[in-house]
Every structure is written in C-alpha cells, then in structure tokens.
Amino acid sequence: MPKKSQLKQESDQIEEFRQQIKELKLQQKQYRQLIDSSPGAIAIHSRGTLVYVNKAAVKLMGAKSEQELINRSIMDFVHPDFHTIVKGRVKQLYSTNKPTAPIEERFVRVDGRVIDVEVVSMPIIFNGEQAVQIAVTDITTRKRNVEQLLFNAQVIDSLSDAVVVMDRDVRIISWNKGAERLYGWKEKEVLGKNLSDIAPYTYIIGSDEEAVQQIAKTGLWRGQVTQKSKKGKHLVINVSATAVNDSKGQMVGFVTINRDVTEELASQGRLAAIIESSDDAIVSKNLDGIINSWNKAAEKMFGWTADEVIGKSIYIIIPPELQHEEKHIITSIRNGERIRHFETVRIGKSGNRINVSLSISPVRNNRGEIIGASKIARDVSERIRSDQALKESEERLRLALESGHIGVWDWNMVSNKLLWTDNVYTIHGVSRDTFQVTLENYLKLIYPEDLPLFNQALKKSLKDKVPFSLSLRILTKDGIRWVATTARVFFDETGEAVRMLGATSDITRQKQLDQDKSDFLSMASHELKTPLTSMKMFIDLLNRQFEAGELDKNYYFLGRIKDQANRLSELINDLLDVSRIETGKLKLNKEKFKISELVKDTVESIQPSTSVHTISLMVDRDEIVNADRYRIYQVLVNLLTNAIKYSGKGKEIVVRIAKDKRQVVVSIQDFGIGIKKEQQKRIFERLYQVNDPEEKTYPGLGLGLYISKEIIDRHNGQIWVESKKGEGSTFSFSLPIAQ
C-alpha cells in the first residue's frame, strides 16, 4: 500500500501533469490558432495523406475549404515532375528527422493551375503519427519575372550594345555578348557580382542619386559614365537604364544598355577641331536662315564673332542687292541639292565686300529630313585679284602689241594651220574676209627677192633650233614695205618641229630712218671732205711753188686755206649742235641785251663777205631780250648767209626789227629765188635741203634752219618763212621781250 504521503505526492504529480497537459492543450490550441491564421501556407501530411491545412494553404491551393484538401493524397497536389523528388525527400525526412532547406517545386492547385512554390519541410508527430509539416510560399510571380529577364537577356545578347541585367542589389544577372565585347569580361566571370566592383564608373552626366530618383520616378534613366575595360582601356559609355518591375509594381531589377561612344566623341571632337581650324569659313543654318554654328575662320572672314551671329539671320552677311540669292539657295537645299563653288560676294562686319566661293549642303536629322544647311565659304578675293591682275596684264600686252602694231601669228606645223591676229592682216594690207591664211598664200606676199632669205632663215631655225629672226620686204597694196619677224619654234619630245609662234612688225619707217641716218652720214662726210680736198690742193700747190721758188701767190693760197679751214670748222660746229640738240644738251647762256645791237653787229660782220649784196637794217622798235647772245648771233648768221646764198639776181637784203605784242620780231628779207609753198613747211626739218633739178646747186648740210629753229624754240620764240617763188623770201623769228 502506498503511503499517504506517497499518495499525496503521486496525486500532486498527477495534478501537476494535469495542469501541464492543460497548459499544453492550451498551448496547442493557441499554436493551432497561430498556424491557422498564419499568412504562410502550412500543411501537414502523414502517410501520404494531407491531415491538416491552414487557411493560407487553402487559399494557395485555390480550394474553398479545408475539406477539399484533407484526406487527399499529397501527390494529388504535387506536380508530376516533382513526385519522385517529393517521395525521396519524405523518406529522407523520416530517417534524418531534420528539417529541409527551402526547395523549389511545382504544385497543381484544385483548379488545375500550376504554381511555383518554395517548400520548407519538417518532420513532426501529428496525432501520434509520424507526419511532415510543410511551409509553402508561392513564388510563381517572382520566378516568372526572373525567367522573363533571363529570356530577354538572351534575346538581346545579339545586340551590339552592351546589355547588362542586374537585380535590385545591382548584382549582375545577365551580361550579353555586347557587354563581353565592350568590357572584355566574360559573362561567367561577372555573374552575381556587383557592376561597380567589375568596372567602377564615374559619372559624366548624372549621379547615383539622380539615377535612383529618376528610375524610381519614371522607370528610366539616361546618363554618361566613364569606365575602364578589362584591358584598362578608357571608355565613355552612354547608359540607358530601365527598371524591371514585378506584377505588383515592385522593382526587381533593371536593364542597362551601355553604348560605347568613345570613338564617336573622339571623332566628333576631331571634326570639331577640323571645323575650328579650317581656313574656310564653315557656317550652319536652319531652313529659316538662322545661323546655328559659326567657326573661327568665319569669325576672321566676316569679322563677326560666333556669339554675335548665332541665332541671327544669315542675311547679315549678304549684300542687300544679292539677298535674292538666299531664296534660291534655300530652295535648292530644301530639294536636297548641293550647291558647289558658287562664286558671289558677301559682306563683313565693317561693310567690306568679300569675294567668296560657296559650297552648301543640306543638313539632315536622324530621320533623314532636311533641317538646315552647312555652308563652306572660301575667300577668293585673292584669286579674283590675281585673275584680274592677269587679265590686266594680258590687256596691257594686247595694248602693247596693238600700239606697237605688232602682229602675232601661230603656225601649227603638224596641221599646217596658220593663225594671224588682226595686226598681221593690217601689216600685210589684206582683209580677214578675203585673204585665206595659209603658208602658201603667205609666201606669195613676200617680196620675191627676199623669199630665199626667208627659206634660209627658216631652215636654220629648224636645224639649229634657234629663234627665227628676219627682216624682209613684203608686197602690199601700198607698195613694198619692210617687216621684222621673230619667232620661236616648238619641238616635240622626238625633236620634231610642231609649232612656230611669232611676232611681226612693220619696220618700214625705222628702215627709212636708218636710211636717212646713213644718207646723212654719207653726206656729212662728203661735205667735210670737200673743204679738206680744197685745202690739200692749195697746200700742195703752195709746196710746188716753194720747190720752184715761185712764191708770188702764196698769200692768196694761205688765205684760201684759212677760208676752207673756217668752212670745215663751221660744218663741224653744225654737226656738234645737231648732236647737242638730239641729246638735249644744247645749253643757253642767257643775258639781257638790246636786240638791235646784236643785229647791227652781225650785219656788219656779214656785209664784207659779199661784194654784190647790200644789207640794210631798219629798226622800228628796239627791245631788250633775255637770250643767249651767241646762239641768236648764230641764227642771224644763218639767215643772212642763206639770204645771200639764195638771192640770185636780187642784190638787196633788208633786215627789220619790230614789235608784235610782247615779242620782238626780227625779219630778213631777200628778193631771190623764193621757196615753193609745199617746201616751206619742210625747210626747218633736219637734213632738208631744197633739191630741185631745175635749181642751181647749193652746197651745205641742210642743218642751218633746223639748228636755228631749235635755238629759237628754246627761247620760247617762233621762226617762220613767208615766200613766193621767184619773188624772194622773208625769214622771221620772234623772241619774248625781257621783263
């Protein structure tokens, strides 16, 4: 029998148990309640049959009540793909008696829908039976989202841009081929890693904060960052990030599209540098003619800075009278036409005009629409100036050729074509209309005697390759004329003469002058030799008399010798005077004197040289002149000796001094042979001597009146003759009266 205390003890224990059980039951009840109302789906299955489901599990499985689930086989709800796995796991659970890690499975709901679930299983004793309690989470949406992301990533693998998909913790989920190319890392090297650990980035445009805000707000962010590739290459990346949300609008990750713009920027930079450093002005404008870019050269060319003109109309540089050009330009640009090397005038800031050559091209936007024009302007003022200078120099050459009456001809020796300029026709006195220029016809124009000269010169020029140069006579309608021709022969690489380019000028006048000169020299030497001959003979005669001892006539001979020496000396003086006149070296030693005194002295000195003439002097008015006494004396002597020489039968010579306005006029009148009207004009010319077969002959160089005229001209006076054939002549000269 147990002792009372023992009983009590036992009874207490029982009571304690009861109490414990009571508490346990309460706890169990509370626990059940907790499980029942848990938002996580919880179920218990035992021996393959569901024995408990909470409310959340009923909902998860799409059932209306727990009755639809209880006592049904667990396999009714496990997707057939997972039956084996689930059986295996249950077995494992019983043997190890430990809970499993979360496992992804698929369940089939009562309505037949398949859902993705994450299951955590744990072995328990339920109603004394070995059982498994499972906590199930529906992961269908999450899983679908991630799968969608992965699928998308595959699609975009082929894109050239780097496409990186990251979860919300910026861990890389996908890394396409473009990203491998761009950054150099393979996908397997980067998956699950944070992008900032792989390729740290620095913002160029944007910031972390801005990116987060923008994405949160609009789901999209664009920016620019610099990053380094695996090989350390510095990259500039345009980033475009888009949020990826689940069905509840919760962001689960984002996609970034990263485009390498390093090259583009560099080339844009290079292009900008080229545009800025160009010598040509480069300007762009929109279709309304509003300037939107203006390079350094444009600033220099037009004087406007970019700041001054950007936003202004292009008309600012178009001269008012050329404003219509812009309409045409814009019309062409709208039609997509380019304008090349359009030469026009533009105006600078200071109003200066600039000759420019414009090339204008349409500017299109990304969609290919024309939105404006780019204009390249080159300053061609310099070229136009040099063109102008060339034109002017050609004009000068043409004028020189024309005024020099130089004809130019061009003989193509291959085609035997001969070209003449107008002057060549003029020189030959033939008309362009009637004369056909061929070598054969040309040869007919050459004076026949000179034809061999022409052929010889041509042959020499071709053989020795020397310039062709020849003076020859030609036949013209005005008679024989002289021409000088010089030409260059052009040879081809084989040494064959292919072309002759020449210049021809009429040298008849020059030839005449040469002839005059030679005639003059011949006459001068003749004239000089005459007194010399006379002198020599008198000297010889004198010698003979000395030898013979007959000296009776020696004084006469000596006197005659002296006369001839004087004559010689006068001739030489005349020649020297002519030379002084021709070279402008005739010098006057002016002094003031009474003209009558000089005339009187001269008359007195000349009178003794003639025994048959009487020179009378009549002074109407005496005046003082400022003149070279010796030179005026020379003029008087010349006129008086002429008067004596040409007096013929007239024995009287009258010298008069008179006043005419502010001039004093000296005239010498003779009553001799006189001068024909047509000869009067020419007697003051150099070397002119009245030469008339009917006339008596008169020796002399024919220089006297020429020298006299020069002397009087130099004194600002005049000299003239009044004469009638057979009645005599009056030579007069005037000199200004001294103030």
Add this chain to the structure above:
Amino acid sequence: MTGVKALQNKKILIVDDDKDILEPLELLLVSEGFKVDTITKGEQTYTKVTSFKPDLILLDVLMSGSDGRTICKKLKADPKTKDITIVLMSAHPSAKADSKVCGADGFIAKPFDIDDLIKEITDCLS
C-alpha cells in the same frame, strides 16, 4: 714730168658744184700745161663737151641737182662722146665701185694728193 709734158695741150673739162674745189684744180692742171675749162652744173656738161671738145673730163660724182655717174653713162653711151676719157672723183667711199659700172676710165677719191691725181689723169690719157 716729161711724160706729163708730152700730154701738154690736152684739154680737160672739170665738172664740180663746189667752186672751192674747182679753183685749185684749175690752177693745178693749168700749171701742169693742160688746157682747162670748168663748169659747176652737171647738166651743162653735154653742151660744154660739144663746144670745148675735151680729151678728158674730171667729173664729180655727187653734185647738187645731178649725178656724175648718170652723166658718165650718158656720155659713154653716145658714140660722139664715148671716146672722151672720163675720170670720176668723189668723197663717197662706194663711188669707186660705181665708176666701173658706169663706164668711167678712172677714179680718184677726195681728198687726194695732187701727184696721185696727175698720175691718174696721165695714166688714163696715155
């Protein structure tokens, strides 16, 4: 001189437009024993030749108004005068060549030594 003396009394006509030449020439030739006449105009030569009948004409080439070469040619072309000896004289250097062309018998260049002139005349006359 004996040779010259042998030619005494031969008649010489001097034609020159310059009296300063004519005078000493006349003096010289007269002193040499020739019979001398002078004229200053070329055209007068033909009449003078008929009246004076010279053995020799001393003829200046370049005269104002007439040309000695023309006169010479004319005289040599005329059968009545072609046998008259003609000596041309000139200060012009090229005249010597011309004298041959126009048929002259002799030529003397001005200025000359009188001995050369006498020699030319006597050579032509003998």
